[in-house]
Amino acid sequence: MNNLALKELLYKMADDQLILGHRNSEWTGFGPLLEEDIAFSSMAQDKVGQSLALYTLLQTLGESDPDTIAFTRNASRFHNCILVELPNQEYDFSLIRHFLFDTAEALRFEALTNSAYEPLAQLARKIRGELRYHTLHANTWMKQLGSATEESITRLQKSLEAAFPYALGIFETSPYEAELIDQKIFAGEAALKEKWLARIESVIHQTQLQLPDWKTLTPVYGGREGKHSEHLQPLLDEMSEVFRIDPTAEW
Amino acid sequence: MYGGGNTFEGIKTDSLSQEDPVKLAAFEARIARGEKIEPTDWMPQLYRKQLIRMIEQHAHSEIIGALPEGTWITRAPGFKRKMALMAKVQDEVGHAQLLYSAAETLGKSREQMIDDLINGKSKYSNVFNYPTFTWADCCFISWLVDAGAIVNQLANAKGSYGPYCRALERICAEESFHLKYGHHCVIYLASGTAKQRQMFQEALNRWWPPMMHFFGPSDKISAHTEVLMRWKVKMGTNDEMRNQFLDMYVPKIWELGFTIPDPNLKKNTETGKWEYTEPDWEEFKRVINGNGPCNKERLEVRRVAEARGRWVREALKSPKAAYVTPLA
Amino acid sequence: MNSLDPRVSRLPQIQEPVSLKAPLDQFGTFEVFVQPKEGKPFQHEGIVHAPDIELAWVLAKETFTRRFTCTSLYVADTRDVYVSPLTEGESNAYDPIPETRESGIKKTYEIYHLAKRGRQHVHAGTVQAATPQHAMTEAKLQFNTGKTVYNVWAIANDAIRFTTPEEKELWLTLSEKKFRDASDYKGGDKLKEFLERKLIS
Numbered sequence: 001m002n003n004l005a006l007k008e009l010l011y012k013m014a015d016d017q018l019i020l021g022h023r024n025s026e027w028t029g030f031g032p033l034l035e036e037d038i039a040f041s042s043m044a045q046d047k048v049g050q051s052l053a054l055y056t057l058l059q060t061l062g063e064s065d066p067d068t069i070a071f072t073r074n075a076s077r078f079h080n081c082i083l084v085e086l087p088n089q090e091y092d093f094s095l096i097r098h099f100l101f102d103t104a105e106a107l108r109f110e111a112l113t114n115s116a117y118e119p120l121a122q123l124a125r126k127i128r129g130e131l132r133y134h135t136l137h138a139n140t141w142m143k144q145l146g147s148a149t150e151e152s153i154t155r156l157q158k159s160l161e162a163a164f165p166y167a168l169g170i171f172e173t174s175p176y177e178a179e180l181i182d183q184k185i186f187a188g189e190a191a192l193k194e195k196w197l198a199r200i201e202s203v204i205h206q207t208q209l210q211l212p213d214w215k216t217l218t219p220v221y222g223g224r225e226g227k228h229s230e231h232l233q234p235l236l237d238e239m240s241e242v243f244r245i246d247p248t249a250e251w
Numbered sequence: 252m253y254g255g256g257n258t259f260e261g262i263k264t265d266s267l268s269q270e271d272p273v274k275l276a277a278f279e280a281r282i283a284r285g286e287k288i289e290p291t292d293w294m295p296q297l298y299r300k301q302l303i304r305m306i307e308q309h310a311h312s313e314i315i316g317a318l319p320e321g322t323w324i325t326r327a328p329g330f331k332r333k334m335a336l337m338a339k340v341q342d343e344v345g346h347a348q349l350l351y352s353a354a355e356t357l358g359k360s361r362e363q364m365i366d367d368l369i370n371g372k373s374k375y376s377n378v379f380n381y382p383t384f385t386w387a388d389c390c391f392i393s394w395l396v397d398a399g400a401i402v403n404q405l406a407n408a409k410g411s412y413g414p415y416c417r418a419l420e421r422i423c424a425e426e427s428f429h430l431k432y433g434h435h436c437v438i439y440l441a442s443g444t445a446k447q448r449q450m451f452q453e454a455l456n457r458w459w460p461p462m463m464h465f466f467g468p469s470d471k472i473s474a475h476t477e478v479l480m481r482w483k484v485k486m487g488t489n490d491e492m493r494n495q496f497l498d499m500y501v502p503k504i505w506e507l508g509f510t511i512p513d514p515n516l517k518k519n520t521e522t523g524k525w526e527y528t529e530p531d532w533e534e535f536k537r538v539i540n541g542n543g544p545c546n547k548e549r550l551e552v553r554r555v556a557e558a559r560g561r562w563v564r565e566a567l568k569s570p571k572a573a574y575v576t577p578l579a
Numbered sequence: 580m581n582s583l584d585p586r587v588s589r590l591p592q593i594q595e596p597v598s599l600k601a602p603l604d605q606f607g608t609f610e611v612f613v614q615p616k617e618g619k620p621f622q623h624e625g626i627v628h629a630p631d632i633e634l635a636w637v638l639a640k641e642t643f644t645r646r647f648t649c650t651s652l653y654v655a656d657t658r659d660v661y662v663s664p665l666t667e668g669e670s671n672a673y674d675p676i677p678e679t680r681e682s683g684i685k686k687t688y689e690i691y692h693l694a695k696r697g698r699q700h701v702h703a704g705t706v707q708a709a710t711p712q713h714a715m716t717e718a719k720l721q722f723n724t725g726k727t728v729y730n731v732w733a734i735a736n737d738a739i740r741f742t743t744p745e746e747k748e749l750w751l752t753l754s755e756k757k758f759r760d761a762s763d764y765k766g767g768d769k770l771k772e773f774l775e776r777k778l779i780s
Contacts, residue, residue: 025324025337026586029317030552032560033605034348035627035638041341042641045334049756052330067329087589091563129751133640136746140637144630145566152566238585242386243328249444251328251386251436281667287697289730291665322584334758341645348642352626355608361628362600370597382583413697418625425646428761435764442773506770508777548582555580557600558593564604567630577608577626577657578732579700 005176006117007061008079009186012174012224013108014054015080018070019232020101021047022239023088032091039137043098046130053123060119071243075232081223083166085232092155093163095145099138099203100160100167104196106131111192116184139203146207153208160204164212168219171196264478270295282483287413290356290579301484303357304373306415310350311368311375315549316396317343319379323389335432339393342429346422353414355577369554377535378461380543387440387447387454394433395458395500399465401426402496411483414579434503441507448508455504456512463530464538466493472532497525609635610660610734611643612691612702614651620702621653623691623732632656636740640749646759649750651742659738661711663731667696672731673723676715683709686735690718693730700732711735 024044031037055066063069083101088094109131112124145152171193180186197214204211222228242251267275274293281288288294321340327333351361367373378396383389401423408419440451467473467489479485487495498518504511515528538546582588608626615622624643629635635654644652666672672693685707691700703722708714714733722728742749757763 022325026589028324028337028340029314029321029344030556030559030586030590031344032556032563033628033638034314034344034351035629035642036563037344038341038348038645039638039641041337041344042645045337045341045756045758048330048334048337049758052334071329090559090591127752129748132746133749137637140634144634145563148566151562155562238325240328241326242323245328246444246446249447250439251332251443251447286667289665289693289696292667318584318587321586322582325586331758335764338759345642345645348627349625352608355626360602361605362602365605366599384583416697417699428759428764431761431764431766435766438766438770438773442769442776506774548580548587551580552587552590554597555590555593558595559591561604564606564630567634568603568606569630572603572607572630573658574603574607575657578610578660578662579623 003061005174005179005183006185007058007063008174008176009180010054010058010061010120012079012081014051014058014069015078016051016084016101016105016170017047017054018051019078019080019235020084020097021045021051022235023084023086024094024098026088027091027094040094040098043102043134043137046127046134050123050127050130053127057119057123067243068247071240072247073236075228075236076226078226078228078232078236079224080228080232081166081170081172082220082229082232083163083169083223085223085229085235086163086166087231089159090155092145092152093159095138095141096156096159096163097167098134099142100163100200101170102131102134102138103199103203104167104170104192106135107195107199108186108192111187114184115186120185142203142209143206146204146209156207157209160209161212164214165217166220168193168214168217169221169223172219172221172224174224264297266297267295267478279481282411282481287416288411289413290576297478298482298484299357301479302412302415303354303359305484306350306354306357306412307359307364307367308374308376310347310354310364311373312379313343313347313350314368314553315375315379317347318549318552319381319383319545320389320392322383323386326386328386332436336389336393339429339432342425345425346418349418349421350415352577353412353418356414356579358576360574365553365557369550369557371541371550374539376465377538377543378465380538380545380549381458381461382545384457385450385454387450388458390433390436390440390451391454391458392433393429394437395462395504396465397426397429397433398500399462399492399496401430402499403466403492406486406492409483410486417579437507441509452509455509459512460530460534463493463527464532464535466490466496468532468535469529494525497527501525606630608657609639609654610657611635611639612653612655612689613643613649615648617650621651621689622702623700626657627654632740636742644750644753645756649753651747653739653741655734655739659734661714661733663715665693665730666727667729669727671723671725671727672729673719676719676731678719679713679716681709681713681716685709686737688714688717688733688735689739690714690722691732691734692722692728694726694728696729700730705736706733708733 021044028041052066055069059065109124112120115121146156171189173189177188181188201211317340324336327336404419404423408416440447470488470490473489476485513528518525580587580590606628608628610626611624612621613624627635627639627642629638639654663672688706688708690703692703693700706714706717708717711733
C-alpha cells in the first residue's frame with residue numbers, strides 16, 4: 001500500500017472536517033432559531049470528531065499526534081479545500097456550504113466503506129449515521145428555504161452561485177489518484193464528483209433554485225496543495241492562540 | 252446556569268386577597284402534600300407571575316451565559332477541550348430552549364420573552380456581564396459558575412411546578428458533565444506550568460466578587476419571600492445557597508493551591524457557616540441595572556443574532572400555523 | 580462590534596431599529612417523544628419550535644437525543660394531541676370519560692399516561708378508534724387498570740412523524756461521544772500526583 005497516497009487522502013479529509021467544523025462552531029449561540037443553533041453545533045462537533053479520528057489514523061501511519069498536527073501547522077501545510085475555510089457570512093451561505101460539502105462528504109465516506117484500507121473503511125461504516133443526519137438536515141433546509149419566499153430563494157441562489165466554484169474545488173485531484181484507485185483505497189475524485197453532481201441536482205430540482213452551469217465555471221483549486229485564501233491563516237492563528245502559549249503544556 | 256439573584260425583588264402579596272379562598276386553600280394543600288402543579292391546574296396569579304419571571308430569567312441566563320464561554324470556542328487548546336467546550340456551550344443553548352418551553356406552559360410566548368430580553372425589560376444572571384479575558388476565565392465559569400448553578404438548580408428541581416422541575420432534572424443531568432469538565436480543566440492549569448497557574452489565579456481574582464454576587468443579595472437586605480418559599484417557588488434563601496456553594500467548593504479551590512481574594516473567608520466551626528467580607532451590593536445593583544462591563548455587548552449580540560435570523564424565520568412561517576400553549 | 584470575542588468582532592453591523600417580534604416569529608410547537616432504549620416505552624420529553632413537522636423531527640433529534648441513550652423518536656404538532664382533563668389525589672382521569680361506541684373508519688392512536696404529577700407522560704399503548712374522543716374510550720377499556728392515571732393523551736398515528744427503520748442508524752455513534760460525558764473527565768490521578776508534588780515542595 002502506498003503510504004504517501006494514503007496519507008495525502010487522510011490529510012485532506014481530516015483538514016476539511018476540522019476547518020469546516022471549526023467554522024460551523026462559530027455559529028453556536030448566534031443561530032437563527034434555538035433548535036437550529038443546537039443542531040448546527042452537533043454537526044460541527046461531529047466534524048471535529050471525525051477529523052480527530054482521521055488524524056488518529058495518520059498517527060498510526062507515523063505522523064505526529066492529532067493535537068500537534070491540528071494546532072501547530074501553518075496554512076501552507078493544510079490540505080483542505082478552500083470552500084471550508086471561507087468565512088461564514090450569513091446563514092444562507094453557511095447552509096449552502098453545508099449542503100454542498102456534506103453531500104460530497106457523505107458520498108466520499110460511502111465510497112470508503114469498501115476501502116482496501118480497512119481502518120478507514122471501518123470508520124466510514126461507523127459514522128454513516130452521523131452523515132445521514134447531516135445530509136437529511138441540509139436537504140430539509142434546502143427544500144424548505146429554496147421554495148419559500150422571494151428573499152429566501154434569492155439569498156440561497158446568490159450563495160449557491162458564490163459557493164459553487166469553490167465546491168468544485170473539493171474534487172481537486174491528488175497526484176496519487178491512479179494509485180488510490182488501483183489499490184482500491186478510494187474510487188477517486190472524478191467518480192465522486194459525478195455522483196455528487198447528480199445528488200446535488202436532484203435536491204435542487206425539488207426547489208425553485210437553479211443549478212449553476214457548472215461546466216462554464218472555473219473550479220477554485222489550490223487548497224489540496226497548500227495554496228489557500230487569505231482566510232485560513234487567521235483562522236489557524238485564532239484556533240491555536242491558547243495552545244501556542246506553551247505547546248509543551250498540557251491544557 | 253443561574254443563581255437566583257434579584258428575581259423576587261418587591262413582590263406584593265395584596266393580589267392574594269382577590270383570589271378564590273377555596274381554590275387557594277386547595278392549591279396550597281396540594282403543594283404542602285408534595286404534589287406538583289401542572290400547567291392546566293388552577294393557580295394564583297402571583298404564583299404564575301413569579302414563576303414566569305423566574306423561569307424566564309433562568310432561560311435568559313442560559314442563552315446569555317453561552318456568550319462568555321462561547322468566546323473561547325474557536326480558541327480552545329487541543330481536541331479534547333475544543334469538542335468539550337463546543338458541547339458545553341451547546342448545552343447552555345439547549346437549556347435555554349428547555350426553560351423557555353417550561354415558561355411557555357404558563358402562558359408567555361417565546362417571542363415575548365426574547366423581546367423582553369433584547370429590550371432590557373427582563374434580567375438575567377449578573378455574572379455573565381463580566382468579560383472572559385483568558386482561557387482560564389472560561390475554565391472558571393465551566394467549573395465554578397456551573398457549580399454554583401447546580402447548587403441552585405438542584406434545590407429548585409424540588410420545587411412545585413412540574414414543567415420547571417422536569418426541565419431542571421434534565422439540565423442537572425447534563426451539567427454533571429460541565430462540572431467534571433470544568434474541574435478537569437482547572438486541575439490541568441493548577442498542575443501545569445507556572446504560567447498556567449498564574450492564569451487561573453488571575454481569573455479567580457477577577458471572578459470571585461461576581462461569584463459571590465451570583466446567589467443574590469444577602470438575606471439581611473433581600474426582599475420578603477415567605478409566600479414564595481411556602482409555594483415552593485423559591486427553595487432556599489440566597490445566603491443558604493451561597494453557604495452551600497462555599498462549603499462544597501472552597502476546600503477544592505484551596506486544595507489546588509490557589510488563593511481566594513478575601514482575607515476574611517473562613518468557616519465558623521461553631522455555626523458551621525462561612526464568614527466572608529460582605530460583597531459589594533452597590534456594584535451588584537449597578538451591574539444588574541445595565542452598567543456592567545459587558546451588558547451592552549451581550550444584548551447587542553442577541554439583537555444582532557435575532558435580526559440576522561429573521562429572514563429564515565419569516566420565510567418559513569406557515570399560514571396554517573397557530574400558536575397554542577405547549578402541553579407539559 | 581469591538582469585543583474580546585473574535586466571533587463577536589466579526590459580526591456584521593445591523594443598523595435596523597429594535598422592533599418587537601411578530602406573532603409566530605418562533606413558529607408553532609411540536610411535542611417530542613423519545614424511546615430511550617429498545618423495549619422501553621416512548622416518553623414525552625418536551626417541545627421544539629419548528630415551521631413544520633419534518634423540520635420539527637430533524638431539530639428534535641439534536642435538541643432531545645444528543646446526550647442520553649435513544650433508539651427512536653417522534654414528533655406531533657401540539658394541536659394534534661388530544662388531552663383529557665388533569666386530575667389530582669385519588670381521582671382517575673379515566674373516570675369521567677364516557678364509554679361511547681362510534682362507527683366510522685378507524686385509525687391508530689398512540690395513548691400516553693401521566694402516572695404521577697411532576698413526571699413525564701409515558702406511552703401506554705395504541706388503540707383503534709374513529710375519533711380522538713373514541714380513542715379515549717378505547718384507551719379506558721384497554722389500559723385503565725384502576726391505578727390512578729392523572730392525564731391521558733391520544734395522538735392519531737397519521738399526525739406523527741415517526742423514525743423510519745433506516746433512520747435508526749442516526750444514533751449509532753451516540754454512545755461513543757464520550758466528550759459529552761462526565762466519565763471522560765476523571766482528574767483524580769492528575770490531582771493526586773499534583774498533591775503529592777505539593778507535599779514534597
